[in-house]
Amino acid sequence: MAVHTVFSPLPGTFYRRPSPDQALFKEVGDTVVAGDTVGLIEVMKSFTPVTAEAAGRITAFHAEDEDAVMPGQPLVDIDT
Amino acid sequence: MSLKKILVANRGEIAVRIIRAARTLGIETVQVYSKADADMLAVRLADEAIEIGPSQAAKSYLSIDAVLKAARASGADAIHPGYGFLSENAGFAEAVEAAGLVFIGPTAETIRTMGDKAAAKATAGAAGVPVVPGSDGVLSELGTAAALAREIGFPVMIKAAAGGGGRGIRIAQDAAELETLLPQASAEARSAFGDGSLYLERFVGRARHVEVQVLGDGVDAIHLQERECSLQRRRQKVWEEAPAAALPEAVRRDLCASAVRLAKACRYRGAGTLEYLFDEEAAAFYFIEMNTRIQVEHPVTEMITGVDLVQEMIRIAGGESLRFTQSDIVCRGHAIEVRINAEDAARNFAPQPGTVSGLTVPGGFGVRFDTLLYPGYIVPPFYDSLLGKLIVWDESREGALARLRGALAELKIEGIPTTASLHTALARDPDVAAGRIHTRWLEGWIDERHGGQLDRLQERIRGQAEG
Numbered sequence: 001m002a003v004h005t006v007f008s009p010l011p012g013t014f015y016r017r018p019s020p021d022q023a024l025f026k027e028v029g030d031t032v033v034a035g036d037t038v039g040l041i042e043v044m045k046s047f048t049p050v051t052a053e054a055a056g057r058i059t060a061f062h063a064e065d066e067d068a069v070m071p072g073q074p075l076v077d078i079d080t
Numbered sequence: 081m082s083l084k085k086i087l088v089a090n091r092g093e094i095a096v097r098i099i100r101a102a103r104t105l106g107i108e109t110v111q112v113y114s115k116a117d118a119d120m121l122a123v124r125l126a127d128e129a130i131e132i133g134p135s136q137a138a139k140s141y142l143s144i145d146a147v148l149k150a151a152r153a154s155g156a157d158a159i160h161p162g163y164g165f166l167s168e169n170a171g172f173a174e175a176v177e178a179a180g181l182v183f184i185g186p187t188a189e190t191i192r193t194m195g196d197k198a199a200a201k202a203t204a205g206a207a208g209v210p211v212v213p214g215s216d217g218v219l220s221e222l223g224t225a226a227a228l229a230r231e232i233g234f235p236v237m238i239k240a241a242a243g244g245g246g247r248g249i250r251i252a253q254d255a256a257e258l259e260t261l262l263p264q265a266s267a268e269a270r271s272a273f274g275d276g277s278l279y280l281e282r283f284v285g286r287a288r289h290v291e292v293q294v295l296g297d298g299v300d301a302i303h304l305q306e307r308e309c310s311l312q313r314r315r316q317k318v319w320e321e322a323p324a325a326a327l328p329e330a331v332r333r334d335l336c337a338s339a340v341r342l343a344k345a346c347r348y349r350g351a352g353t354l355e356y357l358f359d360e361e362a363a364a365f366y367f368i369e370m371n372t373r374i375q376v377e378h379p380v381t382e383m384i385t386g387v388d389l390v391q392e393m394i395r396i397a398g399g400e401s402l403r404f405t406q407s408d409i410v411c412r413g414h415a416i417e418v419r420i421n422a423e424d425a426a427r428n429f430a431p432q433p434g435t436v437s438g439l440t441v442p443g444g445f446g447v448r449f450d451t452l453l454y455p456g457y458i459v460p461p462f463y464d465s466l467l468g469k470l471i472v473w474d475e476s477r478e479g480a481l482a483r484l485r486g487a488l489a490e491l492k493i494e495g496i497p498t499t500a501s502l503h504t505a506l507a508r509d510p511d512v513a514a515g516r517i518h519t520r521w522l523e524g525w526i527d528e529r530h531g532g533q534l535d536r537l538q539e540r541i542r543g544q545a546e547g
Contacts, residue, residue: 011433011461013136044422044431044465068116068135068462 004054006076008069012043014050016065024065026076031057038076041069056080083107083158083182083398087151088122090162091141093452093468094374095122098160101390110154112147114140116460121452128154135462141165144172148179158182158397160390164464167373168195184397186349186372187298193346194370204367207345209338212357212366214281222262226255228280235283238265242273251283282366286518287357289317290324290365292339293381295392296348297402303336303343304385305411307377311506311522313429318499318522319506320377320417322384325477325515326360335365340406342370351378351393360518376419376469379450383415383473414477416484418506420451421465424497428530433461438494442487446473446480449491459496467498477515481507505529 008014016024016039026038032052039050056078063075085108088095099109099122111126116135123129130150133140140146142165151159159176161167161184173188185191194200201211213232218241219225229236229252238250238261250265252258262278270276289312293304308324309317327335339354353371358364378389387404395403423429439455451468453459459467472487474480485507491500506512511521 013462043461044433044463046431066136066138 002080003059004056004078004080005074006038006050006052006078008041008050008063008071008073008075010041010043010048011070012041012048012068014063014065014067014069014075015040015042015047016061026058028058028060031055032078039063050075052076052078054078054080083394085110085154085156085158086184086394087112087147087154087156087159088126088162089141089147089159090165090167091117091120091122091452091463092466093450094162094376095120096125096452097390097450098162099125101388101394102160104388104391105394107394110150110156112141112150114462116462119457121454121457130154135460137165137463144169144175147172148175148181151176151179151181156181158184158394160184160394161373163371163373163376168371170195182397184350184393186352187347190346190348191372194352194372197369200370201367203346204342204370207338207342209342209354209367210365212281212284212368215279218277218279222266222278225262225280226258229255229258232280232282235285237281237283238262239279239281240265240269240273240275241277241279242269242275284357284359284366286361286520287359288324288326288517289355289519290327290335290358291353291355291375292336293378293389294339294343294348294352294354295387295389295396295402295404296343296350296352297396297400298347298349300402301340301343301348302402302404302406302409303340304381304387304389304409306332306335307380309377310517310519311512312519313522313526317377318419318421319503320380321477321480322380322415323411324358325414327358328363331358331363331365338365338367342367350396351389376466377417379448379469379471380415380417383448383471384411384413385409386412413473413475414480415471415473416477416480417469417471418484418488418503419466419499420468420470420491420493420503421499422459422467422496423465423499425499425502426497429499431461431465432496433459433465434496435459436493436495438492440490440492442470442490444487446483447487448472449487453493467493470500470503478513481513 033055036052037049040047059079060077086102087110088098102109109126111122111129112132132146166172170188170192173183176183235253250261266276288310292306306324307322309320311319355368356365435458448471472483474483488504
């Protein structure tokens with residue numbers, strides 16, 4: 001077992017839902033496959049998806065919905 | 081009553097613009113800012129600055145409570161909302177007045193009426209302002225549509241009442257096509273939006289975007305002539321001019337007169353803009369909507385009229401009557417504004433915040449650069465990508481284009497990509513020089529150029545593989 005961490009590729013605002021009135025993309029305990037969207041980053045009103053790079057189970061989110069994030073900041077831990 | 085201290089409820093270049101206007105009038109300024117904006121130029125220029133929340137606009141610049149709290153704490157007697165954020169929020173205008181402060185803009189009632197598309201169209205129609213011909217509301221039965229479409233004139237747009245942002249639109253060239261498309265459109269609207277209601281509107285294929293600047297004091301209103309903003313990408317204006325060179329003189333007179341009628345009809349107070357579609361072939365214009373605030377592109381109007389629009393807004397909010405009659409407004413020459421955004425034109429205009437390591441600002445007669453930048457400034461990623469507006473004036477449009485080319489050659493923003501490169505290319509384009517443009521021209525031009533570059537790249541790769 002190894003922990004794979006997804007880092008923020010960009011500076012901006014991190015979102016855990018596709019839009020404010022929709023459900024979270026993923027929650028702690030959910031399983032993901034590589035390529036699954038786990039969040040969005042908004043940079044100057046333009047949105048970039050954050051994807052899981054490995055399959056496994058999500059063990060932690062390091063940023064909350066609507067948090068300001070910087071490049072290289074850890075966002076999600078995946079137990080592979 | 082004259083104002084003594086204005087709170088600026090905005091950020092970026094427009095906050096700087098408002099502070100400068102207030103300073104000229106001897107009025108103190110209070111700049112509010114989010115945690116991410118502590119180093120912004122407006123904070124440095126204002127007499128006072130108050131942090132009102134975190135980087136997220138919803139919790140800072142869009143928080144009515146946070147803005148009003150800062151206003152009370154600083155003893156400001158008025159609030160300027162700029163553009164975007166809370167500027168067209170009727171509830172905010174109401175809350176400002178309920179707090180005993182002056183809202184620098186129109187009344188909440190005007191904002192509410194003109195912010196509702198149907199109500200704005202009805203108000204415009206009642207004031208004798210042409211609106212895009214169409215059905216009065218939704219079609220009650222599809223059977224009557226053909227007769228109505230003939231009245232409106234083909235081609236017609238079939239629009240889903242519940243659609244938006246370009247979705248749920250079909251275009252019928254004639255009655256036969258209308259008959260085929262109507263049931264399809266209705267079924268599709270029902271499954272896509274849960275509502276099959278449709279309405280019809282005349283389709284204007286190659287339209288120009290023109291708009292009229294108005295100024296009112298709640299009693300009287302005047303116009304400050306029109307602007308043309310047809311160069312757009314994804315419905316965002318990137319290049320604006322005043323006056324609109326394509327308008328025949330008689331059309332210009334009618335257009336501006338119609339705007340004054342509407343401004344008077346709604347007892348407009350402050351600076352506002354009426355946006356129209358101009359159908360060049362038919363030489364007809366149609367009202368689309370009104371923006372009840374100062375606009376990004378207001379400087380081109382200032383350059384040809386010599387009127388400081390932001391200063392006039394403040395004077396009117398302070399209780400002064402209009403200082404000009406219509407005949408006082410004399411337009412001279414031609415002005416062009418280009419928007420310099422933190423976007424990488426080579427990478428599909430991806431926004432790119434970061435540190436501005438170097439800055440060289442163009443200058444000289446007829447050149448103005450309204451910006452939020454200074455050397456070393458870190459552009460934050462949380463807000464829109466506008467960095468500044470390069471504005472030029474000359475006696476003629478040709479002269480203004482030449483001055484723009486010179487100013488763009490001088491402008492150097494180092495450290496982050498900007499759209500200055502796009503404008504350098506546009507300022508040399510023969511179609512732009514001849515004014516042969518419409519609202520969808522720029523997107524086609526960009527596709528062609530980038531498509532062309534890709535083709536050349538592929539040819540080179542193929543050539544290398546074969547060589």
